[in-house]
Amino acid sequence: MLRVIVCAAALSVIAGCSQFGGPAGDEQAQRLWAARQQAMAALDTWDIHARAVLTLKGEAYNISLSWKREADRFMLLLQAPFGQGVFRIDGVVGDLYRLRLPDGQVFTDATPETLLEKVIGWSLPIVGLEYWIRGIPRPDSDFSHRITPAGRLRSISQDRWTIDYLDYFETRQAAQLPRRIKLTRDEITLKLVIERWQQPEAEPTPSDLFPEFN
Numbered sequence: 611m612l613r614v615i616v617c618a619a620a621l622s623v624i625a626g627c628s629q630f631g632g633p634a635g636d637e638q639a640q641r642l643w644a645a646r647q648q649a650m651a652a653l654d655t656w657d658i659h660a661r662a663v664l665t666l667k668g669e670a671y672n673i674s675l676s677w678k679r680e681a682d683r684f685m686l687l688l689q690a691p692f693g694q695g696v697f698r699i700d701g702v703v704g705d706l707y708r709l710r711l712p713d714g715q716v717f718t719d720a721t722p723e724t725l726l727e728k729v730i731g732w733s734l735p736i737v738g739l740e741y742w743i744r745g746i747p748r749p750d751s752d753f754s755h756r757i758t759p760a761g762r763l764r765s766i767s768q769d770r771w772t773i774d775y776l777d778y779f780e781t782r783q784a785a786q787l788p789r790r791i792k793l794t795r796d797e798i799t800l801k802l803v804i805e806r807w808q809q810p811e812a813e814p815t816p817s818d819l820f821p822e823f824n
Contacts, residue, residue: 638761639758639759639760639761640757642761643757646746646761647746647747650744650746651744651746653744654679654681654682655679655681656808657677657678657806658675658743658806659676659677659804659806660802660803660804660805661673661674662675662800662801663799663800664798664799664800665798665799665800665801666798667797673688673689673690674689675687675688675802679740682702683701683702684699684700684701684740685698685699685701686700686722694730695711695712697710697726697730699725699726706719707719707721707722707725709722709725709729723737735793735795742766742771742791742793743804744787745762745778745787746763751768752768753768755767762778763788771794771795772793772794772795773792773793774794775790777789777790779804779807787804787807788804790802790803791804
């Protein structure tokens with residue numbers, strides 16, 4: 611929690627620079643972007659609740675996510691489509707990941723993406739999402755991106771995924787963290803609405819629970 615507070619303070623300074631400095635030029639936007647990356651890289655603890663629409667080969671399904679992360683380990687609860695129930699993924703960075711099925715079966719593998727693909731037939735970019743959900747690129751992988759004058763990601767292309775940032779939290783407590791994100795790759799699209807990071811920011815609206823994006 612302390613790291614979240616530190617990041618919130620840092621991003622408040624970033625926001626202040628963009629507000630009082632007038633329209634930001636490319637150079638200022640890059641400075642703000644660099645400061646944002648440093649602040650968000652330090653954020654390694656969260657408790658995220660989100661709703662999403664997963665589109666596979668033209669068919670759309672409502673899912674939900676509950677994601678707790680502390681330093682180098684995390685637990686992700688995924689309400690899967692097709693009536694498959696709740697899947698639990700536990701992981702320790704650099705170690706094996708474990709997938710627990712609704713019927714109690716447990717599978718392990720080196721990556722959560724491989725686990726999902728092998729066991730249930732579709733996958734999400736969970737390793738990349740650990741960074742993209744904070745609005746920063748995954749380290750040690752080539753990427754291209756666009757930023758706003760305030761130094762926030764507008765979009766990023768990495769690992770064959772395109773991630774569009776459609777909305778950010780604007781409250782001081784949420785430190786301008788991403789709120790609505792759209793991920794696209796081949797025939798998979800994930801439209802994600804984050805309801806809260808640490809504490810509720812607002813009551814979800816019907817459009818948040820079942821989001822529609824352009």
